[in-house]
Amino acid sequence: MIRTRGLTKDFAGGKGPTVHAVRGLDLDIAPGELVAVLGPNGAGKTTTIRMLTTLIAPTAGTAQVAGSDIAREPGTVRRRIGYVGQGNGAGHSQRALDELVVQGTIYGLDRRDARRRAAELMAQLDLEPLARRKVSDLSGGQRRRLDVALGLVHAPRLLFLDEPSTGLDPHNRANLWEHILRLRERHEMTVVLTTHYLDEADQMAERVVVVDDGRIIADDTAAALKHTLAGDRLVLAAAAPGDAPALAELVARAPGARDVEVDGAEVRARVADAPTALPAVLAEAAARGLAVARAEGHQPTLDDVFLTLTGRSLREEGARPSDAEEVAA
Ligand SMILES: Nc1ncnc2c1ncn2[C@@H]1O[C@H](COP(=O)(O)OP(=O)(O)OP(=O)(O)O)[C@@H](O)[C@H]1O
Ligand SMILES: [Mg+2]
Structure with a gap:
């Protein structure tokens, strides 16, 4: 589902030094895996996800994502993946339901399919009572659930979640996880996520990739990492x-x-x-x-x-x- 070789991102520092955000990443992720990427602030997690979702171009290296090369076929990659960015991606004055329908049409669904899909996701993510509320009026946790719904509108086979649970209370964190796991089961999705909640990565992910300073420093099951390291x-x-x-x-x-x-x-x-x-x-x-x-x-x-x-x-x-x-x- 994902294969990167030597994936690298440098940010030119203007007058300051160049930032080596991602340094030659080699990563293979098989279909159906649930992978948590851990690392301190500035380790290069978001930068990696932004390259894999074609939002920024790598400085060097290659990546195949959901069957296509990110540099040669970015459009195909985008159609096949879902992406929930760090922080809130959802707009402001739109109603929650309309936001989802619009997102569906952006992904090429006709209006009717977009409505059907939006209604389905509202139900799956317990958003139905909020359908007519303005996005800007939703609480942080409600908004995050809407963000996840937005990432799923086009039924992607690969979902990227950048800190999906940051800022949520424990109840909503548990809730969101339940939804993610259920959706994954139902759609046989591959999920790649970042988190700063170590207990969450430990319990939920089958595979933990630890990054530090732009490099992978460990990659295994949580149990194996804890046992051997x-x-x-x-x-x-x-x-x-x-x-x-x-x-x-x-x-x-x-x-x-x-x-x-x-x-x-x-x-x-x-x-x-x-x-x-x-x-x-x-x-x-x-x-x-x-x-x-x-x-x-x-x-x-x-x-x-x-x-x-x-x-x-x-x-x-x-x-x-x-x-x-x-x-x-
Ligand atoms: N657009 C940019 N221009 C310059 N430097 C950037 C840019 N985006 C990220 N960086 C730098 O690249 C490095 C990696 O940042 P990145 O956002 O990938 O970290 P992260 O692992 O997601 O951290 P966090 O846990 O805080 O979200 C950091 O040093 C950051 O300051
Ligand atoms: Mg980040």
Whole structure:
């Protein structure tokens, strides 16, 4: 469905330096995949999507999208894809339903088909009660749902969503996801989206592509990325600091233990599986009379993956606290 080779975008900086927004991207996406693209602000996500949707021309490299070359047949590519941009694309004073009908006619549907299609999408995205409201009067979440409907008017086989859920409350985020997943199932759509919500990418996408500074730095399932790049962690504190080395020895015997560190009374390590390692270590410590003041098992998040890859955190503003399991010892 998508195949890029050496896809590159430089923005000439005027008097300033040239911005290398996308640096030689090689990406293959098969029909039916749901791929989340993650990366910090300025990583090149939107620029990549804008090239793949033919909105801007690459500086170098090639891309086939939905069967056609973006440079040679941009019109064909556009007809086959849907695109929901970052921020609100929908117009202002039009009524929501009319906005959809107009979009349909832009894509070459006759008026009647456009109306039928618009009505269908209004129903699928729970927009029916809002059909006669002005777009400018809709709430952020309602507008985002309308944006998604606009991207789907011509029944594309490939849908690009640039931060579809940014700014939505948790209820509307969940709602939007339900719609996206249902539409995808019904139309066997391929979906490529960007998001800053790591938990969302983790739960919903089958494949996660991590980009940083214009390059792909990881590409796998969320589970595989977390397992190979981050791994589970144990943190234990000995009641008596003098016991920490003995405790560290026990921790080192847990399956897959590595990077065992002692820091004062605290012992930290990576292990294969925190939920089974933690009780085993605690039982052994109790059997040897080593008192443990505190014990935690952490399962990795995609943020830990990014941290391992780059030494920086990707955690979104206001993210939930880490999913540490605290165990009273
Ligand atoms: N039209 C433009 N002219 C000059 N520089 C640009 C232009 N568009 C994007 N850039 C620069 O290219 C880089 C990549 O931007 P891009 O919008 O692709 O990032 P992003 O990954 O989508 O970030 P965000 O998460 O903030 O949306 C940034 O350094 C940005 O400032
Ligand atoms: Mg962006």
